[in-house]
Amino acid sequence: MIVRPDRPANGGESVGRVDGRVVFVRGAIPGEEVRVRITDDRRESFLRGEVVEVLEPSMHRIDQLCDAAHHGAGCCDLGFVDLAHARDLKGQVILDALDRIGGFSVADLDGVGAGEVVSLGDDGTHWRVRTRLGVDADGRAGMHAFHGSSIVTDHPCVAPESGMVDGLDGYTFTPGADVAVVADMAGRRHITEIAPPRVRARGSRRGARGRTQSARRGREAPRAHRVVDGEPVAAHRVGDRIWQIPVAAFWQAHRAAPSAYAQTVIDLLADAELPARPEPLVAWDLYGGAGVFAAAMLDARIDVLDALGAVHVVESDPAALAAAEQTFADDDRVVLHRGEVAGVAAGLPAPDVVVLDPPRTGAGAAVIDVVADADPAVIVHVGCDVGRFARDLALFAEHGYRPRAIRSFDAFPLTHHVEAIACLVPAHRGV
Numbered sequence: 001m002i003v004r005p006d007r008p009a010n011g012g013e014s015v016g017r018v019d020g021r022v023v024f025v026r027g028a029i030p031g032e033e034v035r036v037r038i039t040d041d042r043r044e045s046f047l048r049g050e051v052v053e054v055l056e057p058s059m060h061r062i063d064q065l066c067d068a069a070h071h072g073a074g075c076c077d078l079g080f081v082d083l084a085h086a087r088d089l090k091g092q093v094i095l096d097a098l099d100r101i102g103g104f105s106v107a108d109l110d111g112v113g114a115g116e117v118v119s120l121g122d123d124g125t126h127w128r129v130r131t132r133l134g135v136d137a138d139g140r141a142g143m144h145a146f147h148g149s150s151i152v153t154d155h156p157c158v159a160p161e162s163g164m165v166d167g168l169d170g171y172t173f174t175p176g177a178d179v180a181v182v183a184d185m186a187g188r189r190h191i192t193e194i195a196p197p198r199v200r201a202r203g204s205r206r207g208a209r210g211r212t213q214s215a216r217r218g219r220e221a222p223r224a225h226r227v228v229d230g231e232p233v234a235a236h237r238v239g240d241r242i243w244q245i246p247v248a249a250f251w252q253a254h255r256a257a258p259s260a261y262a263q264t265v266i267d268l269l270a271d272a273e274l275p276a277r278p279e280p281l282v283a284w285d286l287y288g289g290a291g292v293f294a295a296a297m298l299d300a301r302i303d304v305l306d307a308l309g310a311v312h313v314v315e316s317d318p319a320a321l322a323a324a325e326q327t328f329a330d331d332d333r334v335v336l337h338r339g340e341v342a343g344v345a346a347g348l349p350a351p352d353v354v355v356l357d358p359p360r361t362g363a364g365a366a367v368i369d370v371v372a373d374a375d376p377a378v379i380v381h382v383g384c385d386v387g388r389f390a391r392d393l394a395l396f397a398e399h400g401y402r403p404r405a406i407r408s409f410d411a412f413p414l415t416h417h418v419e420a421i422a423c424l425v426p427a428h429r430g431v
């Protein structure tokens with residue numbers, strides 16, 4: 001069918017209407033006229049499709065910059081849109097999510113800065129210092145295809161730092177494994193193979209639900225790691241501190257992201273008004289990873305944090321906490337807690353400041369109830385999924401916390417992903 005989408009959707013598609021029916025189109029830019037092949041018509045209310053021909057191109061359309069995406073990989077899904085326009089589209093997606101999912105009105109967001117997405121200083125290519133590849137049946141590493149489970153080899157993605165994925169075809173990996181590739185702060189490459197997830201016997205008598213649970217447990221079970229090149233840990237610098245992060249553990253993908261986010265957290269806190277109290281301040285760094293935000297708060301030279309006495313870092317990954325332990329070995333103001341945020345946070349000393357940086361799934365109601373019940377004077381919420389970010393902000397709003405500032409970063413250029421950081425303050429305190 002022929003469609004002229006008129007707005008961007010969260011997830012990189014563009015949205016149009018044909019005969020009153022909504023159509024999500026992959027590979028189109030709002031405003032273009034495109035011929036679309038329908039790929040999913042299972043629902044009454046909307047269709048999904050992908051562009052097979054551009055009939056009237058947007059002035060923002062460029063040749064796909066990523067060879068892997070050009071050959072079907074799911075990586076750089078907006079690599080055919082000029083960078084500045086892609087940022088505008090992501091800004092629109094954020095505003096749209098805050099309206100539709102978050103329930104925030106234009107007046108709520110006046111002066112908050114929600115729709116502006118800032119570049120992290122790259123040209124869209126070679127910004128990534130950490131990447132995960134899949135391995136095909138012949139033991140060759142490559143990007144996962146957008147459709148199906150195949151692996152796109154011979155066509156590298158344009159996001160990894162220059163040289164980071166060169167020569168990988170000289171290695172034979174274990175079919176079905178993941179391969180973590182990292183460029184450390186000195187540009188050295190480290191490769192760790194993560195063994196394939198354990199697959200349990202098919203055809204069990206436990207029914208579909210039992211099989212789904214069993215498959216999930218297989219995916220979540222610990223997987224063996226094998227160092228293929230370099231070291232098992234890679235050094236990354238933020239400010240004056242250096243972290244030794246396991247190659248297969250979490251670290252922000254964009255070279256400039258940890259410093260930019262840490263600085264943003266501090267800038268947002270610098271404007272906060274904390275009620276004066278005699279005891280030292282308490283901060284929580286939830287989903288803290290190796291403690292980058294904890295360090296930023298401790299190292300910040302801002303009046304608001306002058307009296308910071310303790311930062312409680314809560315994190316479930318022991319590898320990230322081991323890195324944090326090394327970094328904060330001589331600093332007894334940092335208290336590390338291993339466990340799930342929902343369970344651990346309720347037992348922590350009452351905070352003045354909470355920073356939370358959940359994974360893509362968002363924080364959710366249980367965690368937000370705990371945070372809001374602890375009554376911090378300021379919350380900084382970091383989100384890497386626009387929809388979940390908007391939903392979490394709505395949950396905070398139910399507890400009386402309103403966004404005072406939102407900063408967004410093009411931390412995953414050429415893709416639809418975007419990072420947003422909100423500063424929330426309690427309307428119930430009249431701040």
Ligand SMILES: C[S@@+](CC[C@H](N)C(=O)[O-])C[C@H]1O[C@@H](n2cnc3c(N)ncnc32)[C@H](O)[C@@H]1O
Pocket residue numbers: 250251252287288289290291292293314315316317320339340341342357358359360
């Ligand atoms: C987006 S990362 C943020 C890490 C850190 N703030 C940083 O910037 O490096 C989310 C972190 O939350 C951890 N995590 C995920 N679910 C968790 C949970 N339920 N409880 C505690 N930590 C969790 C992950 O291991 C990961 O380190």
